[in-house]
Amino acid sequence: MSSEDQPAAPEPGSTSLANRYGGQKRALTRTAKRSILIAALAAGIGFMAWISTSSATPAVSFKDIGYSTPDATLAEIDFQVTKDPATDARCAVKALDAKFAVVGWKVVDVGPNAAGAGEDGGRTTVQRALVRTESQAVTGVVDGCWVPGPER
Numbered sequence: 001m002s003s004e005d006q007p008a009a010p011e012p013g014s015t016s017l018a019n020r021y022g023g024q025k026r027a028l029t030r031t032a033k034r035s036i037l038i039a040a041l042a043a044g045i046g047f048m049a050w051i052s053t054s055s056a057t058p059a060v061s062f063k064d065i066g067y068s069t070p071d072a073t074l075a076e077i078d079f080q081v082t083k084d085p086a087t088d089a090r091c092a093v094k095a096l097d098a099k100f101a102v103v104g105w106k107v108v109d110v111g112p113n114a115a116g117a118g119e120d121g122g123r124t125t126v127q128r129a130l131v132r133t134e135s136q137a138v139t140g141v142v143d144g145c146w147v148p149g150p151e152r
Helices: 017-021 030-054
Strands: 061-071 074-082 089-096 102-110 124-132 139-146
Touching (some): 061 089, 061 139, 074 089
8 A cells, every 4th residue: 555545644733623523413303393383382472461461450650749747757748640440559658758768658548539530531539648757757759559459
């Protein structure tokens, strides 16, 4: 055998890509592709169901109107609540001191509105919350409003 017939020996520093990084990847099987497709469809249907049910829940919005602090133990907080007239709501109101520390807190129940009253069909009502405070409050705000869930 001559030196031309023999394959050349690889150089010491070079190796093939397959040896270095592994062979070619196998394609996904038909079952794996089908499983991925079914999982993606289920996730899409679940997302659409969540979107449709979350937008169906009645929304409640609020707006701070004003406050007064007649003395060091009481804050009066006035606010508007906009909601479906037949729906109950709850709002958390808080009184704050000069350092924005909470010095009084209360959950106020907002009952159904008189339907048809007002410009917006009775959706907006004005509420006043009397909040007992542990020290002098300098402001009062609504922390949030929500539609209460069913009692358990």
